[in-house]
Amino acid sequence: MPPWAPKIDPSRWVDNRVYTDPQVYARETERIFMQTWLFAGHESEVRNAGDYVTLSLLEQPLIIVRGTDNVVRAFYNTCRHRGSRVLLEDCGHAAALRCPYHFWSYDLSGNLIGVPGEEAYDGSGFVKEENPLVAVRCEVELGLVFVCFNEQAPPLRDYLGPKVIETLSTPLANAQFEVVKYKGYDLPINWKVFAENARDGYHVPFVHPFFRKASPPGPYFLFDNGHAVQTLGMDPSGIEPDLWVRLQEHTLPGVQTGDGYIVTLFPDATITLRSNVISIDSQRALGPKKVRMESRVLGLTGDTEEVRDVRALGHATWFLNPVELEDAPIFVGQQEGVAAHGVRYSVIARGTDATTGTRGDDNRLRQWWAAWRHYMGVELNSLEGEA
Ligand code: FES
Numbered sequence: 001m002p003p004w005a006p007k008i009d010p011s012r013w014v015d016n017r018v019y020t021d022p023q024v025y026a027r028e029t030e031r032i033f034m035q036t037w038l039f040a041g042h043e044s045e046v047r048n049a050g051d052y053v054t055l056s057l058l059e060q061p062l063i064i065v066r067g068t069d070n071v072v073r074a075f076y077n078t079c080r081h082r083g084s085r086v087l088l089e090d091c092g093h094a095a096a097l098r099c100p101y102h103f104w105s106y107d108l109s110g111n112l113i114g115v116p117g118e119e120a121y122d123g124s125g126f127v128k129e130e131n132p133l134v135a136v137r138c139e140v141e142l143g144l145v146f147v148c149f150n151e152q153a154p155p156l157r158d159y160l161g162p163k164v165i166e167t168l169s170t171p172l173a174n175a176q177f178e179v180v181k182y183k184g185y186d187l188p189i190n191w192k193v194f195a196e197n198a199r200d201g202y203h204v205p206f207v208h209p210f211f212r213k214a215s216p217p218g219p220y221f222l223f224d225n226g227h228a229v230q231t232l233g234m235d236p237s238g239i240e241p242d243l244w245v246r247l248q249e250h251t252l253p254g255v256q257t258g259d260g261y262i263v264t265l266f267p268d269a270t271i272t273l274r275s276n277v278i279s280i281d282s283q284r285a286l287g288p289k290k291v292r293m294e295s296r297v298l299g300l301t302g303d304t305e306e307v308r309d310v311r312a313l314g315h316a317t318w319f320l321n322p323v324e325l326e327d328a329p330i331f332v333g334q335q336e337g338v339a340a341h342g343v344r345y346s347v348i349a350r351g352t353d354a355t356t357g358t359r360g361d362d363n364r365l366r367q368w369w370a371a372w373r374h375y376m377g378v379e380l381n382s383l384e385g386e387a
């Protein structure tokens with residue numbers, strides 16, 4: 001045990017360096033982000049054959065595109081000629097993917113189909129068929145698109161596990177959804193600050209007084225794979241009457257008024273259901289002290305503007321306002337605090353270990369940290385615990 005470690009069980013403290021240290025971040029990139037399934041978007045963002053989005057995950061330029069066979073695929077957004085980005089726009093539609101530099105073009109399945117002046121390569125050994133866009137694993141579950149840089153990782157369904165899929169199936173399996181609102185913003189925090197907060201139930205009465213009154217916690221379930229489900233109710237007595245009326249409008253298929261959950265996926269996504277709205281909030285690490293927060297509100301395909309406004313209100317009430325207005329300053333304060341050289345560890349010792357219950361203590365954070373240690377190959381919540 002490092003000499004600075006507190007005399008409590010090692011699963012019950014965290015080395016504060018893990019929130020700031022570039023070496024920890026480099027190891028997380030290699031052992032967590034490059035190994036696990038990462039949330040990349042919703043399939044409605046590439047609704048038709050030829051629709052594409054581009055994104056950067058871990059500084060890897062990616063294309064996600066729907067093929068003529070309706071399959072959603074991911075490729076490195078890197079031309080096989082001299083490495084230019086093939087697609088420069090954030091999103092668009094194309095019959096073929098053409099590199100802007102020398103106009104090499106690829107079909108929607110990634111095959112290289114056009115090389116201007118191709119005959120000049122005769123005798124060089126260059127073979128067009130051997131130079132498709134390089135694919136990245138991409139799978140879609142319940143409309144959610146994930147990518148994975150690890151060829152050996154289990155299929156997405158196994159990675160998510162049956163309980164998570166069963167939970168998300170209501171409402172995602174019951175209708176066709178689409179992104180009706182998107183927002184992205186950067187925060188000057190380590191990615192784990194948000195991930196931990198999504199598991200921390202006992203900050204709610206202090207930081208989110210409305211949420212605490214209006215949304216009593218139901219049972220939670222923690223899984224070995226690092227994911228978790230927190231069910232939530234609604235208490236009308238804590239909600240202003242006009243708002244309560246609006247929060248009950250246009251409830252999603254299969255959902256009862258008041259139903260809610262927060263599904264936290266290791267490492268990067270939080271999916272929140274509240275009666276009439278489901279949203280996906282993901283965080284993309286941009287470095288040890290920077291995170292890109294992305295928020296997608298889903299509605300039903302064909303929702304009118306008015307219905308979309310109702311869903312947006314639900315999302316603002318239950319997620320955006322609490323997280324962006326109330327949590328974000330807390331996140332930044334924690335990030336600035338853990339930079340202190342003289343304060344070496346934080347404490348996550350509250351409560352007994354349990355994988356289900358209704359009262360959320362630090363057991364929910366400890367379960368998250370167990371997954372972190374598993375992927376990182378360490379025995380402590382610290383790089384000093386390297387196995
Ligand atoms: S780098 Fe793409 S065509 Fe030359």
Ligand SMILES: [Fe+2]
Nearest residue numbers: 197207322327
């Ligand atoms: Fe919070």
